[in-house]
Amino acid sequence: MPLRSRLYSVFFRRTSAFALTIALGAVVFERAFDQGADAFYERLNRGENCGNTSSTSMRPKKN
Amino acid sequence: MAALSAARCLVLRTRGGSLLPPPPGPRLRPPQASMSSLSGMSRGRKVALSALGVLAAGGAGLALALHTAVSASDLLLHPPSYAWSHNGLLASLDHDSIRRGYQVYKQVCAACHSMEYLAFRNLIGVSHTEAEAKALAEEVEVVDGPDENGEMFTRPGKLSDYFPKPYPNPEAARAANNGALPPDLSYIISARHGGEDYVFSLLTGYCDPPTGVVMREELHYNPYFPGQAITMAPPIYNEVLEFEDGTPATMSQIAKDVCTFLRWAAEPEHDHRKRMGMKMLIMVGLLVPLIYYLKRHRWSVLKSRKIAYRPPK
Numbered sequence: 001m002p003l004r005s006r007l008y009s010v011f012f013r014r015t016s017a018f019a020l021t022i023a024l025g026a027v028v029f030e031r032a033f034d035q036g037a038d039a040f041y042e043r044l045n046r047g048e049n050c051g052n053t054s055s056t057s058m059r060p061k062k063n
Numbered sequence: 064m065a066a067l068s069a070a071r072c073l074v075l076r077t078r079g080g081s082l083l084p085p086p087p088g089p090r091l092r093p094p095q096a097s098m099s100s101l102s103g104m105s106r107g108r109k110v111a112l113s114a115l116g117v118l119a120a121g122g123a124g125l126a127l128a129l130h131t132a133v134s135a136s137d138l139l140l141h142p143p144s145y146a147w148s149h150n151g152l153l154a155s156l157d158h159d160s161i162r163r164g165y166q167v168y169k170q171v172c173a174a175c176h177s178m179e180y181l182a183f184r185n186l187i188g189v190s191h192t193e194a195e196a197k198a199l200a201e202e203v204e205v206v207d208g209p210d211e212n213g214e215m216f217t218r219p220g221k222l223s224d225y226f227p228k229p230y231p232n233p234e235a236a237r238a239a240n241n242g243a244l245p246p247d248l249s250y251i252i253s254a255r256h257g258g259e260d261y262v263f264s265l266l267t268g269y270c271d272p273p274t275g276v277v278m279r280e281e282l283h284y285n286p287y288f289p290g291q292a293i294t295m296a297p298p299i300y301n302e303v304l305e306f307e308d309g310t311p312a313t314m315s316q317i318a319k320d321v322c323t324f325l326r327w328a329a330e331p332e333h334d335h336r337k338r339m340g341m342k343m344l345i346m347v348g349l350l351v352p353l354i355y356y357l358k359r360h361r362w363s364v365l366k367s368r369k370i371a372y373r374p375p376k
Contacts, residue, residue, distance in 0.1 A: 037338070037341060037342045037345060041155070041337075044154075
């Protein structure tokens, strides 16, 4: 419980801290979510590109 | 239910009719359904409503009749559904295939077909790198101008230029193709029933006409083409070109690659659409339980509330 109450008092107690938590949380969550979902999508479609680049952009070709 | 109300009527009748005082409580009557919801309407309204109904039914009937009349005429072979690698709900286009397909378009189809809605810049990050797309663009001569003397001039292409057209205008295209206009291929996959299945079948489906069917000199028999007689000569065959990535250039490989390319051209947002759809589903999966929990939380007060009646003493 001390950890929880510490978290509470640091991130949620004061309105200013709460607002900041929301704003920063949104940024962090969106980045993590986007990158995670993109990685998942590329993994699903890995076969589409011989496995060596993202499936939705082109690798530099040698020839 | 019906048996119950019948029994009730019987009880009413056997009680002695009007001789006895009515029974206490709400009066029981034989149930009577109001069959017509129009009964309370004025005459004018009824007429208007009927006219509307007749009109709607007639319109639907007409649409149906016209529709069947249209499909009665298309006697043609429907293309089979092929197992395209981009068929799945979350399956992206095969970008190696798009690249080969562009090569097919450039070396074969571009002799007759334009793709006027595609620019070289569109290839970047899809099938080619920026440097490669630039090099491709520089291969073509573009008429630009006027310069300061009012003259038109030619220059090497830029990334922002659109794909070159084989003919300056549709009349020239017809004149060079026995009167048939090779359609622009930018959106051909969306513009034909069956999409890439149709175009694949069309490209690989040329065959000898059945016995007794005589073709005009400039026409070719293709069972997938509406009317079976197409002006386009069979454009591809085994080894019509050599793929730069060494893939064996069989006829079906070439057709498959050019169809994947044309699918991308007609639907450049394809991969992005599926990716966003997936993200939307994941997000909804997160939000719905959250909202459900919140609803239960808010309602818990109301649902666990007890209302007690304490009669005055």
